[in-house]
Amino acid sequence: MQIHGKTALVTGANRGIGQAFARELAEHGATVYAAARHPELITDRGVVPIQLDVTDPATIATAVEAIGDLSILVNNAGTALAAPVLTASLADARREMEVNYLGTWAVTQAFAPALSHNGGGAVINMLSAASWLALDQAPGYAASKAAQWSLSNAMRLALRAQGTRVIGVHVGYVDTDLSAGVDQPKISPEEVARAAIKGLLEGREEVLVDEFSRRIKSALPNDIAALYSPR
Incomplete structure (x- = not known):
C-alpha cells in the first residue's frame, strides 16, 4: 500500500521500536501520531505526540476522536517483566497480558x-519470536506474545x-530498554521498523525480521524436543 499522504498511529512511540516506527x-x-502514556517524552520533529494508554479505554476513545482518519x-x-516461571509474580503476568494482548485488542x-x-x-502488530517459543525466565511475556499472535x-x-x-x-532480541539485561546478539530498532515497513509496502502478512525468528518459525512443525531439548 502507499504510505505517502496517509495517517498513521504508533503506540508506545516514545522510545525503542515505536520511536523507530514513527520516524x-x-x-x-x-x-504520524506518536502515542505514549506520557507524550511529553516524545520530542521527535515531524510527528504529532498524543496521549494513549492501551489499558485505558478513556485515552483510547480520546485518541480516536482526535485522530479521525487513519490508514495505518x-x-x-508492550511490556516485559522477566522472572523465573516458578517464582514469577502473577500480578506482573496479568500486567503483560493487559498491555501486550488486551491492549492490542482494545486499540x-x-x-x-x-x-x-x-x-x-x-494494522501492524509488533510480535516476537517468543510468540512461538516459551521462555522460562520470561514466561508471562512469552505467553502474552503467543496470545497476541493468535489474536x-x-x-x-x-x-x-x-x-x-x-x-x-x-x-528475536532488539537493542532496547526492554532487553537491556539480556546477553544475546541484538539488532537495532531501526532494522525492525525498516523490515516491517518494507513488508507493508510489499503486501506481506508476516515479517520475520532476523535469523533467530526465522529459525524458531521453521522449527514449529517439528517434534517439541526440537525446541525444548535439554541444554
Whole structure:
C-alpha cells in the first residue's frame, strides 16, 4: 500500500521500536501520531505526540476522536517483566497480558471503523519470536506474545472483509530498554521498523525480521524436543 499522504498511529512511540516506527513512517511521507502514556517524552520533529494508554479505554476513545482518519495502525506498545516461571509474580503476568494482548485488542477494535472508512489500510502488530517459543525466565511475556499472535490471526480473518491487512512482525532480541539485561546478539530498532515497513509496502502478512525468528518459525512443525531439548 502507499504510505505517502496517509495517517498513521504508533503506540508506545516514545522510545525503542515505536520511536523507530514513527520516524520510518514519517520519512515515507505519512502524518504520524506518536502515542505514549506520557507524550511529553516524545520530542521527535515531524510527528504529532498524543496521549494513549492501551489499558485505558478513556485515552483510547480520546485518541480516536482526535485522530479521525487513519490508514495505518502500529500496535507496538508492550511490556516485559522477566522472572523465573516458578517464582514469577502473577500480578506482573496479568500486567503483560493487559498491555501486550488486551491492549492490542482494545486499540484495534477502537480504530477499526476509521480504517474501514479510509479504504481498509493496515494494522501492524509488533510480535516476537517468543510468540512461538516459551521462555522460562520470561514466561508471562512469552505467553502474552503467543496470545497476541493468535489474536493477530483472528484479526486478519475479521478485518479482511473491510479491506484491512494485518501484518505480524516477529523478531528475536532488539537493542532496547526492554532487553537491556539480556546477553544475546541484538539488532537495532531501526532494522525492525525498516523490515516491517518494507513488508507493508510489499503486501506481506508476516515479517520475520532476523535469523533467530526465522529459525524458531521453521522449527514449529517439528517434534517439541526440537525446541525444548535439554541444554
